[in-house]
Amino acid sequence: SQQGEEDPQALSIQEGENATMNCSYKTSINNLQWYRQNSGRGLVHLILIRSNEREKHSGRLRVTLDTSKKSSSLLITASRAADTASYFCATDALSGSARQLTFGSGTQLTVLP
Amino acid sequence: NAGVTQTPKFRVLKTGQSMTLLCAQDMNHEYMYWYRQDPGMGLRLIHYSVGEGTTAKGEVPDGYNVSRLKKQNFLLGLESAAPSQTSVYFCASRLTTWGGRSSYNEQFFGPGTRLTVL
Numbered sequence: 001s002q003q004g005e006e007d008p009q010a011l012s013i014q015e016g017e018n019a020t021m022n023c024s025y026k027t028s029i030n031n032l033q034w035y036r037q038n039s040g041r042g043l044v045h046l047i048l049i050r051s052n053e054r055e056k057h058s059g060r061l062r063v064t065l066d067t068s069k070k071s072s073s074l075l076i077t078a079s080r081a082a083d084t085a086s087y088f089c090a091t092d093a094l095s096g097s098a099r100q101l102t103f104g105s106g107t108q109l110t111v112l113p
Numbered sequence: 114n115a116g117v118t119q120t121p122k123f124r125v126l127k128t129g130q131s132m133t134l135l136c137a138q139d140m141n142h143e144y145m146y147w148y149r150q151d152p153g154m155g156l157r158l159i160h161y162s163v164g165e166g167t168t169a170k171g172e173v174p175d176g177y178n179v180s181r182l183k184k185q186n187f188l189l190g191l192e193s194a195a196p197s198q199t200s201v202y203f204c205a206s207r208l209t210t211w212g213g214r215s216s217y218n219e220q221f222f223g224p225g226t227r228l229t230v231l
Contacts, residue, residue, distance in 0.1 A: 009153075031218055042117075042203055042222035043156070088155055092218055098144075098163055100171070101220060103155035 005104050006089055012110040019076040021107040023089030024069075030092045030099060032065055034074050037086045037106070046087075047074075081113045114139050117223035119204050125229045126194045134189040134226050136204030144207040145187040146171075146220065147179060149200040156203060162187055194230045202226045 007022045023032070031050045035043040049056045049065045049072065056063045062075040076083055086108050090101040120135045136145065143164050148156035148171075158171030162181040176198060178190045187206075191198060205220040 033219070035222075040225075042224045043205075043220075044222070045219040048218055090155075096169070098161070098169065100158060100161065101146075102158075103148075105153065105155045 006087070006107045008107060009105070010108045010110070012112065013079055015079060015081055015111055015113050017079055019079050019083070019109055019111070021074045021087055021089075021109070023072045023074070023104055025072075025089075025091045025102075025104075026070065027091075027093060029067075030094070032063075032072050033090045033092060033101065034061075034063060034072075035088045035090060035103075037088065039085070043088065048092075076109075079109075079111045081111050083109060083111045085109060116140065117204055117206055117221050119202075119223035119226050121226060122224070123227050125231065126191075127231050128195060130194050130230075131190070131192050132194065132228075133191075134202055134204075134228075136187045136189070136206075136223055137185055138187075138204075138206040138221070139185060140206060140208070140221065141184070142206035142221070143184075143209050145181065146205045146207070147177070147187065147189045148203045148205065149173065149198075150203060150225075151200050159189065159202075194228075196230045198228065199230045200228060202228060 033048045034046045037043045047058045049063045060077045065072045086106045088106045090103045117138045146161045147159040157173050160179040162168045165184040168179045180188045204223040207220045
């Protein structure tokens with residue numbers, strides 16, 4: 001089952017605008033990660049936020065985490081056409097005897113030039 | 114470093130045929146994973162390995178087998194392919210499962226193998 005669920009499923013914005021994607025999850029986590037996938041490629045790690053953190057920044061990326069609501073958001077500021085990709089949240093939690101990542105279904109972001 | 118590589122990139126099988134997908138990593142990572150990705154969905158874990166000689170089932174293991182004879186390689190086998198196994202398969206590796214550094218928690222992905230079963 002999908003632990004993380006992204007919202008919206010698709011987002012289309014103009015270059016220069018900000019893009020916000022949301023992720024909700026169901027169980028306790030160690031950390032939450034965001035990945036990016038360009039069409040036809042593998043996933044690339046963007047940013048990680050630990051369960052005891054509330055906000056984290058990396059360049060044009062800002063991630064928030066609200067463990068009480070079991071939700072996270074990814075903000076991309078001043079978007080560029082090159083940001084067009086699918087974005088996935090992944091929750092890192094203990095499953096059985098090992099930590100595993102469980103991915104959401106993703107948000108398809110299109111940035112129009 | 115090549116990172117995580119996957120062989121082959123594309124493959125078309127007929128129902129009932131068998132094949133093996135190869136994943137290799139040169140980062141000395143302990144953990145390796147096989148996922149499948151279907152249209153409009155995220156990745157679902159098939160099998161994973163916590164080290165050389167060990168494997169474990171993930172969320173959707175049926176119809177697949179794996180082996181980790183060498184630390185750097187993780188093989189995914191389909192003994193009798195079915196159309197439901199048409200998908201894009203991704204391999205990933207991870208340094209370890211604990212540690213304070215973010216790099217211990219990040220997974221590195223291969224470019225994927227697009228498999229079609231007719």
